Amino acid sequence: MFTGIITAIGTIREARNTGDLHAVITCPWDPAGIAIGASIACSGVCLTVVERGGTAGDAWFAVDISGETVSRTVPRMWEAGQRLNLEPAMKLGDELGGHIVTGHVDAVGMIVSAEEVGGSHQFWVRTPAELAPYIAPKGSVTVDGISLTVNAVEDQPDGTCHFMLNIIPHTAEVTTAGDWQAGHAVNLEIDVLARYLQRMQSLRG
Structure with missing residues (x-):
């Protein structure tokens, strides 16, 4: 983990x-x-x-x-x-500074836009339709191994969704997020808690 x-x-x-x-x-x-x-x-x-x-x-x-x-x-x-x-891998007793990440990639996403906003980097990422139900505002997502918070979500007519990330300068400097540009492909892992909640909801329905 x-x-x-x-x-x-x-x-x-x-x-x-x-x-x-x-x-x-x-x-x-x-x-x-x-x-x-x-x-x-x-x-x-x-x-x-x-x-x-x-x-x-x-x-x-x-x-x-x-x-x-x-x-x-x-x-x-x-x-x-x-x-x-x-x-x-984290050890028992380590600080959980991000969120629980398994290291299993769920899908490949795509950076659809990148711009500087107020000194930070703002990215919109397109995710495949099968991952769209697991992406929620203020929820967690792992992008190229980085624990990040989803700031906004826009569902698309084709079933995919675009979600927005705000990357502070420190994160851009110490990760590869500083290299991201529009058209850049990224590894995505959804929040493990969202995975189980979606499964329980589907069984109820």
Whole structure:
């Protein structure tokens, strides 16, 4: 489990096909603190560390990414040179600064507009129709692994919805949100509580 609070930005140093996709990701952590078998969320995707090395402040870890995961996440995000939001799995007793995040991507969304408003970054994101019932104003959503609050929702005639996010300068600086532009694809994970509420409502109906 994760909280959606990003602790570092990593970069894919290399990615090669070994049946699954084997990727090596550099990060500014101490490799002594990265355990083999540990879970790390990489732009919202929970992956298992299979190797690690480097030095303190210039570490790397390796993960194996299944074809299923590649097919359900942002196209081309697993290529060498791509930057990823990183978060290690939370430990019992850690502060829950964001919301409960599983690291399972539900769908790929699209940034439909991006502009600066009052010093912050305002984004509108399009989500597929199957996720629309789970997006609510003031609710939580995970975008590329970042725990964010939905500020507004606009349902679309085709069943999709657009939701608005306001990203403060600090968040834009310490995550890849500072790179988002209109047309940018993003990994989406809905709030796990919204998932169960929607299921209970559907059974009642």
